Amino acid sequence: METAKKVSSFIFLLSFFLLFLFPPPIMGQEDIQALRDELRKTREESDRRIRALEEKLGKMEVQSAQKEKELEEKVARQTTSWADQFLKTQAGDSRFVLAGYGFGGYFFSGKHGNQNEKTNSFRAGLSPLFLYRINDWIYFEAAPEFELKGSETEVGLEYAKANVFLNDYMTLGAGKYLLPFGEFIERLHPAFINKLVTFPLPFREETDEGGLLPFGQVGVQLRGAIPLDSPGRQVEYTLYAANSPSFESKERGAILEVNHSESKSPKAFGARIGFRPFPFDWELGRLKLGASTYNGIWRRGRWLNAWGLDTVYQKDLFELRGEYIGFHREMSSGVRTDNRNGWYLQGSYKLSEVPIRFIDRSELVMRFSGVNSPRIPGFDDAEHPFLKRPRQISLGWDFWLTPSVVWKMEYDRDLPRGNKSGNQFLTQFAVGF
Amino acid sequence: MFEARKVFALLLGLVFFSFSFSWAGEGPTAEQQKKAQLFLKGSKLWPNYCGNCHNPRGPSDRSPADWDLIMMHMRSTANIPAADAEAILEYLKKR
Numbered sequence: 001m002e003t004a005k006k007v008s009s010f011i012f013l014l015s016f017f018l019l020f021l022f023p024p025p026i027m028g029q030e031d032i033q034a035l036r037d038e039l040r041k042t043r044e045e046s047d048r049r050i051r052a053l054e055e056k057l058g059k060m061e062v063q064s065a066q067k068e069k070e071l072e073e074k075v076a077r078q079t080t081s082w083a084d085q086f087l088k089t090q091a092g093d094s095r096f097v098l099a100g101y102g103f104g105g106y107f108f109s110g111k112h113g114n115q116n117e118k119t120n121s122f123r124a125g126l127s128p129l130f131l132y133r134i135n136d137w138i139y140f141e142a143a144p145e146f147e148l149k150g151s152e153t154e155v156g157l158e159y160a161k162a163n164v165f166l167n168d169y170m171t172l173g174a175g176k177y178l179l180p181f182g183e184f185i186e187r188l189h190p191a192f193i194n195k196l197v198t199f200p201l202p203f204r205e206e207t208d209e210g211g212l213l214p215f216g217q218v219g220v221q222l223r224g225a226i227p228l229d230s231p232g233r234q235v236e237y238t239l240y241a242a243n244s245p246s247f248e249s250k251e252r253g254a255i256l257e258v259n260h261s262e263s264k265s266p267k268a269f270g271a272r273i274g275f276r277p278f279p280f281d282w283e284l285g286r287l288k289l290g291a292s293t294y295n296g297i298w299r300r301g302r303w304l305n306a307w308g309l310d311t312v313y314q315k316d317l318f319e320l321r322g323e324y325i326g327f328h329r330e331m332s333s334g335v336r337t338d339n340r341n342g343w344y345l346q347g348s349y350k351l352s353e354v355p356i357r358f359i360d361r362s363e364l365v366m367r368f369s370g371v372n373s374p375r376i377p378g379f380d381d382a383e384h385p386f387l388k389r390p391r392q393i394s395l396g397w398d399f400w401l402t403p404s405v406v407w408k409m410e411y412d413r414d415l416p417r418g419n420k421s422g423n424q425f426l427t428q429f430a431v432g433f
Numbered sequence: 434m435f436e437a438r439k440v441f442a443l444l445l446g447l448v449f450f451s452f453s454f455s456w457a458g459e460g461p462t463a464e465q466q467k468k469a470q471l472f473l474k475g476s477k478l479w480p481n482y483c484g485n486c487h488n489p490r491g492p493s494d495r496s497p498a499d500w501d502l503i504m505m506h507m508r509s510t511a512n513i514p515a516a517d518a519e520a521i522l523e524y525l526k527k528r
Contacts, residue, residue: 061463097502131502139505163505168515171508183486187510193487225514232481236512274512280481288485314485403488432487 100129100143101404103191105428124148127158127190137165159216169224176218180238180272181292182310182323184344185215192432195348196396197410200369202325202342210371210390212325212342213294213306214256217242217268232280241269245296245304252331252338253374256304268296270306285315302330317350327373344369348396358399365396365410391415404432468523475524478517486511492528500525 104124125147133139142160146153161175178186184203188194198204204211219242227234244267247254272292280286290310298304310323322345329338346367352360370391396410407429414422461469483489495503500522508518 058463058466061466065463095498095502097499099503099506131506133502133505136501136505139502141506163509165505165509165515173509187486190487223509223512225512227514227517231478231517234514238512280478286481286485312485400488403490403494 095133097131098128099131099433100127101190101192101430101432102126103428103430105197105408105426105430107197107424107426109422109424121150122148125191139163157216169226171223173221173223174219176216177221177240178215179213179217179242179294180221180223180240181213181270181294181306182272182308182325183290183312183321184310184323185213189215190432191428191430192404192406195346195363195365195398195408196367196394197408197426197428198394198412200323200342200344200346200367201371201390201392202344202369203323210342210373212256212327212340212371212373214245219243219268230279230281232276232278232282232286234276236274237271239269239271242296244268245294245298247298247329250299250332252329252335253340254338268294268304270294285313288312298329302332304329317352319346319348321346338374340371340373342369342371342373361400363398363400365394365398367394367396368392369394406430471520471523472527474517475520475522479521479524482511482513482517482521483507492525495525497526497528 102125104122106120106122108120125145127143127145129141129143131139131141140160140162143158145156145158147156148154157176159175159177161173161177164172166172178189180186182203184200189199189203189205199211201210202212205215217240219240221238221240223236223238225234225236246257248257270293272290274288274290276286276288278284278287288311292306292308292310294304294306294308296304304327306325306327308323308325310321312319312321314320322343324343325341327338327340327342329340331338344367346365348363348365351362351364354360354362368391370389372389392412392414394410394412396408398409399407401407408427410426410428412422412424412426480489492500504518504522504525507513508515513521
């Protein structure tokens with residue numbers, strides 16, 4: 001007993017002494033760093049091994065899955081009826097979807113120039129969209145449109161196009177389509193997408209309201225996208241050929257019309273190239289740039305050349321868009337070129353983060369747009385304040401019931417240019433379905 | 434401290450390894466694995482593409498069969514790269 005105690009106290013003392021003589025190393029900053037590096041290395045190593053293992057496993061599984069599939073097919077071939085077989089080859093998995101949009105709205109306008117009457121009117125429209133797919137690389141889209149203006153109902157065909165996905169980079173389209181010039185006409189004008197009731201001045205569909213380009217074209221197009229190095233960085237393109245442009249008259253400023261009837265070969269062509277310079281994980285937001293052209297012979301060797309730029313920047317709940325159109329129409333010798341241009345800039349902000357019921361479904365919109373074009377012959381400037389050099393500022397408040405059902409309110413003010421200045425208030429209910 | 438880290442790293446490695454083996458055991462088929470990866474990719478791409486022109490439309494907006502066709506329409510209208518459209522479709526169909 002005694003000796004044991006002695007021995008243990010001796011060992012205790014000895015170890016104490018030893019500890020004193022050779023203290024354990026206190027880790028310095030470099031040591032910790034070295035350890036961290038070592039740890040990272042081990043982790044990387046094990047990760048690499050796991051990945052290699054997984055790859056091997058994946059390959060094996062693919063092989064067995066292929067075998068299984070082959071077997072299944074073999075069995076299926078022996079057991080399916082001739083009717084199944086027939087349907088499989090003939091019909092494929094064709095499907096039909098009805099989509100589209102509708103809207104109804106009211107607008108009230110104040111005095112315009114020397115118009116003393118205040119006007120108000122109701123407008124409604126329905127634009128169903130029929131989608132039909134034949135197989136997974138061919139589908140059709142057709143969108144008739146019905147619009148009620150005052151007491152008249154207009155029926156039209158917005159577009160009707162057959163699409164063939166040729167490969168990952170090329171899609172062929174033919175029929176009547178929306179002009180792929182900029183983004184507004186092809187992608188933003190439907191009432192459940194457009195954040196304001198009205199269209200920007202240079203993109204009015206009615207070219208007698210200041211619009212510079214026709215919406216519809218008949219012809220063919222080739223389009224697609226080419227992804228670049230990282231997700232989000234990409235180039236998109238649309239090339240098209242269409243019927244030649246036609247104007248209401250030979251005069252400067254004459255209205256451009258949609259040309260459906262021409263039977264000769266297409267005499268207009270154009271392109272839009274879009275570019276996303278930054279990847280999706282760029283923390284500053286998403287940016288897209290686009291450039292478009294539209295060129296055609298409008299009359300005996302005289303060209304109409306239009307070019308445009310468009311851009312959109314989006315960051316969370318904020319969006320800023322802008323588009324520009326330059327328009328140059330060659331005239332007979334001795335007459336000045338018919339030059340026009342137009343632009344808009346639109347900013348919007350969704351109030352989703354405001355923690356107040358109803359307000360959190362709102363979006364505020366502000367747009368500034370303008371057009372410069374020669375005086376249209378035979379029109380009374382004062383009666384048609386939109387026709388010459390209009391500038392308009394529009395303020396909007398949107399209330400989104402669902403992502404595609406919206407109630408919009410808009411106040412427009414024509415900025416004084418010359419002696420006219422007008423106000424209008426519009427409201428619209430739009431449903432995308 | 435230094436020992437603890439090593440032990441921790443070792444444990445972590447072990448956990449990873451056992452994971453990979455348990456996968457191998459009950460493992461999903463290659464097809465399922467590919468779909469899961471597509472789904473993941475699609476869920477990340479969806480908000481970036483589908484909110485570009487209109488408000489984003491979510492998986493529950495349409496039936497899986499409808500999405501097949503609508504994604505064809507959107508792929509062509511919005512010029513979405515084929516592989517990205519495929520991934521988004523996978524995401525939208527799994528609601």
